[in-house]
Amino acid sequence: MTEQIIIIGSGPAGLTAAVYAARAGMEPLVIEGLAAGGQLMLTTEVENYPGFPDGVLGPEMMDLFRKQAERFGTRFITSDVTRVDLSSRPFRVWVDSDEYSAETVIVSTGASAQWIGVPGEEKLRGHGVSSCATCDGFFFKEREIVVVGGGDSAMEEALFLTRFASRVTVVHRRDEFRASKIMADRVLHHPKITVRWNTVVDSILGDGSVTGVRLRDTITGTVSDLAVEGVFVAIGHTPNTALFTGQLDLDARGYLLTFKGTATSVPGVFGAGDVVDSTYRQAITAAGMGCQAAMDAERWLESLESTE
Ligand code: NAP
Numbered sequence: 001m002t003e004q005i006i007i008i009g010s011g012p013a014g015l016t017a018a019v020y021a022a023r024a025g026m027e028p029l030v031i032e033g034l035a036a037g038g039q040l041m042l043t044t045e046v047e048n049y050p051g052f053p054d055g056v057l058g059p060e061m062m063d064l065f066r067k068q069a070e071r072f073g074t075r076f077i078t079s080d081v082t083r084v085d086l087s088s089r090p091f092r093v094w095v096d097s098d099e100y101s102a103e104t105v106i107v108s109t110g111a112s113a114q115w116i117g118v119p120g121e122e123k124l125r126g127h128g129v130s131s132c133a134t135c136d137g138f139f140f141k142e143r144e145i146v147v148v149g150g151g152d153s154a155m156e157e158a159l160f161l162t163r164f165a166s167r168v169t170v171v172h173r174r175d176e177f178r179a180s181k182i183m184a185d186r187v188l189h190h191p192k193i194t195v196r197w198n199t200v201v202d203s204i205l206g207d208g209s210v211t212g213v214r215l216r217d218t219i220t221g222t223v224s225d226l227a228v229e230g231v232f233v234a235i236g237h238t239p240n241t242a243l244f245t246g247q248l249d250l251d252a253r254g255y256l257l258t259f260k261g262t263a264t265s266v267p268g269v270f271g272a273g274d275v276v277d278s279t280y281r282q283a284i285t286a287a288g289m290g291c292q293a294a295m296d297a298e299r300w301l302e303s304l305e306s307t308e
Contacts, residue, residue, distance in 0.1 A: 002090045003029045005297055006102035008081050011038025012283040013273025014108035015065035016290030022072035024298045030069065031077045031095060037062035038110045039274070040283055042132045049283050086247045086266045104268050104297040107244065107256060108290060111237035111274040116148060120204030128210025129231045133157040140164045145230035146171055146213050148201055154234040155183035161232065162192040169226065170195045173218060204231055239275045253278065262293040270296050
């Protein structure tokens with residue numbers, strides 16, 4: 001059976017696309033991935049999504065999005081897509097050996113955390129090195145930790161980690177934060193947080209678990225060790241487009257290119273959310289794009305039916 005629409009990914013973009021596609025009678029199939037719900041599953045309080053004046057937890061919000069999509073008949077497969085063939089229609093999508101086909105596809109696979117790539121980081125991931133304070137913060141009760149980065153994610157992680165850690169040191173490579181003023185101010189005024197400006201992590205120390213970081217002052221070149229038990233890396237994200245390399249046009253950093261709304265380089269394939277957007281990367285902007293993608297897909301299918 002050929003689906004009218006397959007949506008790959010289930011963050012705010014994919015699930016909003018599902019709500020719109022389902023309400024348009026397209027009976028969407030969402031292949032939601034093993035990390036269903038996307039990056040909001042790794043977040044704590046979301047305070048800037050309109051309609052939630054008291055804030056809402058990221059995972060709770062994604063649960064509400066999913067329920068809303070289900071209510072109108074969306075079907076879900078909780079697996080990762082392993083291969084796609086977008087060279088002809090119907091498009092084909094595989095989950096291991098299971099093959100699915102669809103007239104239209106929405107790519108909403110999001111983006112994943114970036115790592116600093118220093119000695120010790122990979123070896124100690126899961127043993128003190130993490131990219132998710134919400135997931136791992138609990139393990140650092142009364143411990144000293146470092147957060148790397150100067151954007152909103154780093155601020156959010158540092159603030160969240162103060163609930164557990166005895167001291168949080170934010171290590172940032174420049175002398176000012178990229179983060180929004182409100183988040184930066186909260187960090188700068190927090191009694192448990194210290195900021196090391198113009199500083200980079202040269203290596204993460206420890207054998208079996210993290211015991212410290214080797215820091216380098218980028219102005220003076222001075223190297224020093226700081227004893228910590230946790231390192232949280234919050235330096236941005238990489239788009240999840242490996243599946244589409246060579247099939248859809250990507251920009252130099254691997255983000256999916258869209259033209260005229262959400263259309264990609266392959267007619268009938270649409271893109272939405274963080275996989276497309278390296279600038280705004282907000283739940284609300286992703287949701288907006290998911291809506292656009294579903295409407296673009298519906299109109300594209302209609303125009304096709306009227307010409308075929
Ligand atoms: P970001 O804004 O791109 O910030 C990344 C930070 O990491 C920058 O400060 C950057 O330094 C630093 N960095 C990058 N590569 C590095 C490296 N190799 N070594 C050391 N430092 C490195 O990413 P983000 O913080 O993940 O935020 C992404 C988007 O999500 C933003 O639009 C942000 O506003 C949004 N967001 C919002 C909230 C919220 O409102 N609650 C929470 C989280 C994220 P430089 O500054 O020197 O480039």
